[in-house]
Amino acid sequence: MPNVESAQSPAWSRAERTAFRFAFLYFLIQAVPLSGRFYHDLFTIDWGAFYYRDLFDLSHYAPHFFGPVDTFANWAVVAIIALVGTIVWTLRDQKRTNYPELYYWLRVVLRYRLAIGIIAYGFIKLFPLQAPLPSISNLNTPYGDFTAWKLFSLSLGIVPSYESFLGLVEILGGLLLLNRKTTSIGTLIIIPFLGNVFMSNLAYEGGEYVYSFLLITFALFLFAYDAVRLFRLVSLEQPAAPNRFKPVLTEAWQRYGRLALKSAFLFFAVFLYGYKTYAAYKTGPYQFPKTPGLTGAAGLYDVAEFKLADKTLPYSKTDSVRWQDVVFETWNTISIKSNRPVILxxxxxxxxxxxxxxxTYEQAGSAGRHYYSYQIDSAQHVLTLKNRNPNYPNETLRLHYDQSGGRQITLSGLNENRDSVYVVLHKLNKKYLLNEAAKAGRRGTLKL
Incomplete structure (x- = not known):
């Protein structure tokens, strides 16, 4: 692939050539998937309703050497490999004075790798899926029973329009990366945005700080290409010559192949992925179960009567056995509040x-309630409950239910310790400020 301008490029210093060799190898390993699992997943994509999940998982790729959890130790391994490669490359390539072609193609790889990573997150925010509105159980959990990260997610979820705005910013920054002339503008949007994401993960004990910082390194490397010229032009008010390097594609298949690859990226990563996330948004957030719950049961219930082994237990805030209140979600989840400790x-x-x-989003990071999924046997009027928390894999309850007039539910059967229980639940007509404010609108009258 000849380039008529490469001969005109100035020679780089020895330090610049060495630094570039290391950066080229390091970022190539970080950005280009080298895992066979990645390509297996790529060529076995589910084209059904949840296709966006497959593309999201692919966009989240990062090299792992120490298990599935991303850590900075993986970066150290990549750096060691790049360092060894740099030494070998330097010893075997003493004559080259610059690498403008390799620099160009490395920037192409990083532009598209960063774009897919940022756009994938952008769409699940644009259609507010990443941080959904709180569930009924979340709304009836004390503030102090949430972890810092769950509080952050819930705080974002209650303002879906702001979440959509954040997604729009991400998508805009990602799209600007698809053209080399607008890459610097895109990185100027992405770097402060991802910086905020990274700091939020650190401050609120989130689990995505390593990946978000990886994307920041990509953006910083891309911005560095124009950083000196921008500083000279804007800060020093001195002339700054543009970098006019551009590869010359001499063959027709190269030109058409470039257009085909770029068009395919736009179709799959933007249009199709965007459509699929919108379709998923219309069916509800991906964090909550889809299986419908008991008909007409959704709401908060006071535990009016509670018997254990035919012995009535009075209401108590300190009793670890006696239930205090129960929530039926619109999906098949029941959450029970008691003083029994929860392993987070x-x-x-x-x-x-x-x-x-x-x-597991609904119970993750919440210590105030025990969450159970349940199966309904409508013929026998039996609910089979299973604790959703992975720290309680064997906890099940089998309860007979009786709905009386839609305001009362009676449960009887065996609890997790195989003791007989009898519970009378009264539905509370509780209003939530979040919901009432949404109904009233920005200028409506709010009454509770």
Whole structure:
């Protein structure tokens, strides 16, 4: 692939050539998937309703040497490999004075790698999926029972329009990366945005700080290409010559192949992925289960009567056995508040699951309630409850239910310790400021 301008490029210093060799190898390993699993997933994409989940997972690629959890130790391994490669490259390539072609193509790789990473997150914010509105159980959990990261997510979820704005900013920055002339503008949007994401993960104990910082390094490397010229022009008010290097594609297949690849990227990563995330948004957030719950049962219930082994237990804030209140979600989740300690589910990384059993967002980071998924046997009027917290894998309850007039539910059967329980639940007509404010609108009258 000849380039008529490469001969005119000035010679680089020895330090610049060495630094570039290291950067080239380091960023290439970080950005280009070298895992066979990645390509298996790429060529077995699910083209159904949850296709956006597959593309999101692919966009989240980062080299792992120490298990599935991303850590900075993986970066150290990449750096060691790049350092060894730099030494070998330097010893075997003593004559080259610059690498403008390789620099150009490395920037192309990083532009598209950063674009897919930022756009993938942008769409699940544009259509507010990443941080959903709080569930009924979340709204009835004391503030102090949430982890810092869950509070951050819930705080974002209650302002979906702001979440959509953040997604729009991400998508705009990602799209600007697709043209080399607007790359610097895109990085000027992305760097402060990702900087805020990184600091938020650190401050609120989130699990995506390593990945967000990886994207920041990509953006900083891309911005460095024009940083000196921008500083000279804007800050020093001195002339700054543009870098006019551009590869010359001499063959027709090279020109058409470039257009085909770019068009395919736009189609799959922007239009199709965007459509799929919108379709998913219309069916509800991916964090919550899809299986419908007991008909007409959704709401908060006071535990009016509670019997254990035929012995009535009075209401108590300190009793670890006696239930205090119960929430039925619109999906098949029941949450029970009692004084029994909860071993926290500390899941705090972004994961999109299709199976209800894997969607643990509602109880993750919450210590105030025990969450149960349930199966309904409508013929026998029996609910089979299973604790959703992975720290309680064997906890199940089997309860007979009786709905009386839509305001009362009676449960009876065996609890997690195989003791008989009898519970009378009265539905509370509780209003939530969040919901009432949404109904009233910005200028409406709010009454509670």
């Amino acid at each position: 589910d500390r899941t705090n990384t972004e994961q999109i699951h299709t199976a209800d059993t894997d969607r």
